[in-house]
Amino acid sequence: MKVLVPVKRVVDYNVKIRVKADRSGVDIANVKMSMNPFDEIACEQAIRLKEAGVATEIVAVSAGEPKAQETLRTALAMGADRAILIESTDELQPLAVAKLLAAVVKKEEPQLVLMGKQAIDDDSNQTGQMLAALLGWPQATFVSRLTVADGRAEAGREVDEGIQTIAVKLPAVLTVDLRLNEPRYASLPNIMKAKKKPLDVVKPADLGVDVAPRLQYVQVEEPSARKAGVK
């Protein structure tokens, strides 16, 4: 079974971001970037499925600027087999990314798409659900427990009331929550080996997808600061 793992390059979760003075956005020049933490968990889960003999091939995919190659190399160093970069310097919003991923899924025909439940930069929590919709596949979101067998996945989902378990027929899109697993670190030899693994680059136009943003970010401002307290 082939597993597709979409990963996103985001500002590192420890960075205290700064809003640009002209309110046009967040200043991400010269800021440490890394793989979205939820995507690391998705990647780890795909690798565990391969180690358990359930998955045969793991394809990592990312959409964004050329530097997203670094994020894909990280996925390869963790254990993904090959990578695809959908290269675009345009702003890519969740609906556009879902369409790009749907095009890749149609080409690659994975049985499972494992991805993060949300990216920590725009905090949308949409792409996985949108991808499942576009493919007409079932979805299991916020997954913190997973078994895959006999053409179906049984997933424990973190919902507001506790844990809900559902079964979905494969192929399916699963979005993962924090508690699914503890992602591994890539070892130095694996980082070296990852440099030789295949990484294909395609453009949105090759996939026939219009990525024009539907939402305009009119302005981005600092949230109002709290008054200093007393100790």
Place this chain on the structure above:
Amino acid sequence: MSVLVVAELDGGAVAKASLAAITAASQLGGDVDLLVMGSGVDGAAAGKVAGVRKVLVADAAHLAHPSAEDAAALLVQLAPAYDHLVAASTSFGKNVMPRAAALLDIAQVSDVIEVLGPDRFKRFIYAGNALATVASTDAKRVLTIRPTAFAPAAAEGGSASVEPVDLPAPSDLSSFVGQEVSQSERPELTSARIVVSGGRGMGSGENFKLLDELADVLGAAVGASRAAVDAGFVPNDFQVGQTGKIVAPDLYVAVGISGAIQHLAGMKDSKVIVAINKDEEAPMFQVADYGLVGDLFKLIPELTQELKRAKSS
């Protein structure tokens, strides 16, 4: 113009988060209709919510625990009559709405905290560290709203008509297996007026009893940081933060929580924040209105005792 709010029910009544979504919907201008779905639901309580024109009831056995597949298909069927589809950003709303949005080819606006007009909204990005004004260029809009940012609509006073809806065929792509619901006598975390939260500093699940006692005196809900959940002190539905629950109570008491960016994202809109921590450099003190530096194992029992005394006198 008209707005459809996907309302969740809580024991027959409209859930508080959905009442907040109704308030947000009414700010868009136009008529507000509700959709309730489930097995054995009648929509009677939903019809009494103030400001609602019509309640659509989707009642069927397969909607007892509606799957995203079924709920989104229903929304797509109802969408032609509406300009906006709105839900609270609960785990249900977050699961269903983007699926419906993609089927309608609409870009969703997630977790709206302010409605500036029918197509303009404010929402937080980067774990609440930046506030974005977003304009939608789509013909229809799909929104999820942050319940703590809107006052709940009055549950009484309305007299909406209640009518059943025709349902699309059930999807056989997914099925409900079971649910483990955390039992609690305390107020629900996201709607509680007072929240007492513990972090890694609590040391063990056993020690959360100290917070339970304090919460009992205050009539508060108990929350936790990710560290406390990951360490197994409390179940995951206690988690407050960017990826857990977003709360904005009148009083938030953070005990043994350092105050990482991801935790602050879930509670920094609380009216009054009290931090109790032995590390006076803890980032939580930067957002706290009142801070107490010291050992929580000494301070919490003392605080509980004082509150008990104040209450009884």
